[in-house]
Amino acid sequence: MPLSEPITPGVVDWTGENPGILLKNDDGSFSAMALFFRVAWSPVGQGQVLLLYASPNEAQGSAEAPNIILSDNDELSHYLLENFIGRLAAFRDAPAFQNLTHLVAQSVHSSGDPMSHRYSETVAGEGYTVELVWEQLEAPRALELMPNQVGSGIHTMYTVLVPAQQAQIIVNGKSLSGKLGTRVQADFETTTAFLYFSETWIIPPGGD
Amino acid sequence: MTRQSINPGRVDWSGENPGIYLKHNADDESYCLLSLFFRVALSPYGKGHAAIVLGAPDEAKGWPEASNFIMTDNQRMMRWIVDGWVTRMPTFVGRAGLQHMSWLNLDSVQRQPGDLKTDYREILRGSGVTLEMHWSNMGDPIPVEVTVENSATKAHEMYSVFLEAKSAAVTVNGTQLPGSVQSRQFFGRTMSTAFLAFSETWVTPVNLQG
Numbered sequence: 001m002p003l004s005e006p007i008t009p010g011v012v013d014w015t016g017e018n019p020g021i022l023l024k025n026d027d028g029s030f031s032a033m034a035l036f037f038r039v040a041w042s043p044v045g046q047g048q049v050l051l052l053y054a055s056p057n058e059a060q061g062s063a064e065a066p067n068i069i070l071s072d073n074d075e076l077s078h079y080l081l082e083n084f085i086g087r088l089a090a091f092r093d094a095p096a097f098q099n100l101t102h103l104v105a106q107s108v109h110s111s112g113d114p115m116s117h118r119y120s121e122t123v124a125g126e127g128y129t130v131e132l133v134w135e136q137l138e139a140p141r142a143l144e145l146m147p148n149q150v151g152s153g154i155h156t157m158y159t160v161l162v163p164a165q166q167a168q169i170i171v172n173g174k175s176l177s178g179k180l181g182t183r184v185q186a187d188f189e190t191t192t193a194f195l196y197f198s199e200t201w202i203i204p205p206g207g208d
Numbered sequence: 209m210t211r212q213s214i215n216p217g218r219v220d221w222s223g224e225n226p227g228i229y230l231k232h233n234a235d236d237e238s239y240c241l242l243s244l245f246f247r248v249a250l251s252p253y254g255k256g257h258a259a260i261v262l263g264a265p266d267e268a269k270g271w272p273e274a275s276n277f278i279m280t281d282n283q284r285m286m287r288w289i290v291d292g293w294v295t296r297m298p299t300f301v302g303r304a305g306l307q308h309m310s311w312l313n314l315d316s317v318q319r320q321p322g323d324l325k326t327d328y329r330e331i332l333r334g335s336g337v338t339l340e341m342h343w344s345n346m347g348d349p350i351p352v353e354v355t356v357e358n359s360a361t362k363a364h365e366m367y368s369v370f371l372e373a374k375s376a377a378v379t380v381n382g383t384q385l386p387g388s389v390q391s392r393q394f395f396g397r398t399m400s401t402a403f404l405a406f407s408e409t410w411v412t413p414v415n416l417q418g
Contacts, residue, residue, distance in 0.1 A: 006353065015369045115252055142411050143215070146211070198406075
């Protein structure tokens with residue numbers, strides 16, 4: 001619920017869409033991880049970025065299970081890696097983070113309906129076509145989170161969360177293995193497959 | 209007021225909603241041009257794009273007699289947004305042009321971002337109309353979170369990121385519509401009447417849900 005002061009103090013770091021899918025092995029470790037960014041404003045411009053750890057526990061991915069960052073704005077990829085993804089422990093601490101292959105995205109498109117049954121993002125470039133699919137979508141919720149409630153630990157964040165009960169990461173037509181898990185965000189238990197729309201990351205006054 | 213991390217209200221729609229309002233002269237009471245662009249990512253009626261142009265806001269005429277039209281690729285969604293939001297906005301309330309604007313089909317939308325400080329364009333084509341909305345000389349992004357009392361509709365909460373544009377223009381089929389950007393009061397600040405609005409979400413509070 002908004003506060004009575006309409007203008008939020010702080011500096012906008014970036015704003016846009018930021019859905020993701022985290023798949024797990026039976027032992028609870030991650031088997032595959034993907035984040036997609038459709039950035040409407042950042043200090044380095046607009047753009048679309050897909051981060052894929054198909055082999056999160058390997059420093060070097062394979063052709064079938066690559067660790068890649070696929071983008072139509074390379075400067076934005078580096079900005080997000082250094083200022084945002086590198087602050088998310090689950091991504092920063094994975095061996096895959098240290099040796100990502102940077103690739104150019106030649107096409108990006110979304111399909112489906114986030115308030116219906118299915119939504120997807122498909123990113124293609126340099127020999128890879130990666131499709132992220134979310135299904136069994138829940139109703140959207142507006143979230144307002146403080147620095148102690150977000151993964152980066154330094155931002156105030158507004159977003160619209162659409163949880164998904166089913167999801168797939170498909171690389172060149174092959175679905176990566178793993179199951180969805182659960183996670184807790186602001187005391188709300190949800191899944192590790194999520195759409196985030198209209199997401200704004202703000203560095204509060206005196207922040208990093 | 210205490211912040212609630214998970215807003216208990218109903219998310220109505222979310223997306224982008226920039227605008228350009230122009231006057232002939234700074235001391236004119238009325239705008240001579242009202243325009244809004246919509247890139248909706250999420251709504252009960254799906255996704256879609258639209259632009260409303262009222263080049264003659266107080267004339268009860270549609271296109272092509274007057275430049276009063278809406279272009280959209282999702283008419284059902286925009287009928288809902290026009291009725292629930294646009295008609296409640298003070299700038300649009302009672303405007304004859306809004307009631308009589310023509311509904312045109314939209315075939316394509318092309319976003320042409322510059323460096324987000326100097327230049328930003330949305331170009332829409334359809335029904336024999338090419339519309340270009342052009343914002344330039346932008347300020348820094350301003351995050352806003354608006355209560356029902358402060359919101360334009362007085363019926364919703366709203367989150368957004370605004371960037372004011374010091375200048376802007378609306379061109380229809382190659383002809384720039386008259387008027388220029390002016391100043392207005394915006395949450396206690398003097399800002400221009402042209403703005404980009406990213407990551408905008410409208411929420412109906414629990415106590416106002418029908």
